[in-house]
Amino acid sequence: MRTIALVNQKGGCGKTTTAVNLASYIADTGRRVLLVDCDPQSHASIGLGIDTDELERSTYDLFMDPAVHVRDVVHPVTDTLDVAPSNVILSAVEQQLSGQPDRENRLRRKLEACSGEYDYVLVDCPPSVGLLTFNALVACDESLVVMEPSYFSLHGALKVVETIRLVRDQLGMRKRTRVLLTMFDRRTRFAREFLREARTRFGREMFETVIRHTVRFREAANWGVSISHYAKSCGGARDYRELSEEVIADEERIAAAEYEPAAEVVESSLEPGMDEWILSQPGPHFVDGGVLFSLVAPEANEVELVGTFNDWERQHGLQLTRSTNGVWHTTVALGPGRHLYKFVIDGVWVPDPSNDNREAPNEDCVLEVYRSG
Numbered sequence: 001m002r003t004i005a006l007v008n009q010k011g012g013c014g015k016t017t018t019a020v021n022l023a024s025y026i027a028d029t030g031r032r033v034l035l036v037d038c039d040p041q042s043h044a045s046i047g048l049g050i051d052t053d054e055l056e057r058s059t060y061d062l063f064m065d066p067a068v069h070v071r072d073v074v075h076p077v078t079d080t081l082d083v084a085p086s087n088v089i090l091s092a093v094e095q096q097l098s099g100q101p102d103r104e105n106r107l108r109r110k111l112e113a114c115s116g117e118y119d120y121v122l123v124d125c126p127p128s129v130g131l132l133t134f135n136a137l138v139a140c141d142e143s144l145v146v147m148e149p150s151y152f153s154l155h156g157a158l159k160v161v162e163t164i165r166l167v168r169d170q171l172g173m174r175k176r177t178r179v180l181l182t183m184f185d186r187r188t189r190f191a192r193e194f195l196r197e198a199r200t201r202f203g204r205e206m207f208e209t210v211i212r213h214t215v216r217f218r219e220a221a222n223w224g225v226s227i228s229h230y231a232k233s234c235g236g237a238r239d240y241r242e243l244s245e246e247v248i249a250d251e252e253r254i255a256a257a258e259y260e261p262a263a264e265v266v267e268s269s270l271e272p273g274m275d276e277w278i279l280s281q282p283g284p285h286f287v288d289g290g291v292l293f294s295l296v297a298p299e300a301n302e303v304e305l306v307g308t309f310n311d312w313e314r315q316h317g318l319q320l321t322r323s324t325n326g327v328w329h330t331t332v333a334l335g336p337g338r339h340l341y342k343f344v345i346d347g348v349w350v351p352d353p354s355n356d357n358r359e360a361p362n363e364d365c366v367l368e369v370y371r372s373g
């Protein structure tokens, strides 16, 4: 039995769409597939036509009640596809299991108990790395990290890869990680560059298949059926078929336990390659730890950041660090409010060229922070 968790803490990057479509296509080959909905939003369950208001039992019971077996919870979708549905109650698990022993192994124990009943188990995770996702990572031998071409999605993917490595090292479990790019629009230069960069960064860990941006997916979600049963001829559906073939093609190697090493963890600090993402999305970014400021100044010897947050004083100025391609960057923890700032390049005060929101008369750049961090 192969067990695959679909993860990324970034919301809306295509985890559920991938879970539902991949599960459907694999099940179409006659393999027995279980989709476990581990997200209190229940989009996978709803997407497979389950009325989540009327559930007698759900994944919540799998987590909370040692006596409940997977078979007590599942609903058949087709002859070969079952779903263990969730509903909003699942969001209570995190709190109710806090401090409980063995809480990260709840799902693993339930899946182990049904290992003869399925060929594949896919677990759709919520957009966070809390206890639910952690359970999925512990329970599954493989992780499918889903990302769409965006800086935040990449950031989330790297975080997840880091977490998987932690699970692997601390619990001594073998884990395999693969990365999938979705919502890919090859007409945009940014998406093409993102793909190229992602292939460099993740190497063999990345699927050959890329899922293209497809408007029909939203329509299918509204109809409560997987795209494979709704619009088989559309491009995105063909991509998911191809993905399922790529996943199935791994079966022999997996059975022989010839695992490849999990994706190498990339440092979460900025490093070569990250620059392109910064540059392709102009202006300051919210990242873990604050706001990321960046500037291209290959000729500069020194770049500082001054603003209302340090009383415009250069002696309290924040030094930017230079990375490859002459990109300078720094992350600053800023509280909520309206901040003004400028860069000082080798002693010359200049506005941030990537921020058009300026205030007269000095052309100070404006940054509104609505939440802290």
Ligand SMILES: Nc1ncnc2c1ncn2[C@@H]1O[C@H](COP(=O)(O)OP(=O)(O)OP(=O)(O)O)[C@@H](O)[C@H]1O
Pocket: 010, 011, 012, 013, 014, 015, 016, 017, 018, 039, 041, 043, 125, 126, 127, 182, 183, 184, 211, 212, 213, 214, 215, 217, 218, 219, 221, 236
């Ligand atoms: N390839 C695609 N092209 C266009 N739209 C897509 C594609 N894949 C998914 N979508 C749409 O994007 C939205 C988010 O997708 P989805 O629900 O699969 O993401 P998610 O990662 O599961 O989100 P969450 O983190 O909230 O669980 C949905 O409306 C979905 O229909």
Ligand SMILES: [Mg+2]
Pocket: 015, 016, 017, 039, 043, 124, 125, 126
């Ligand atoms: Mg989802």
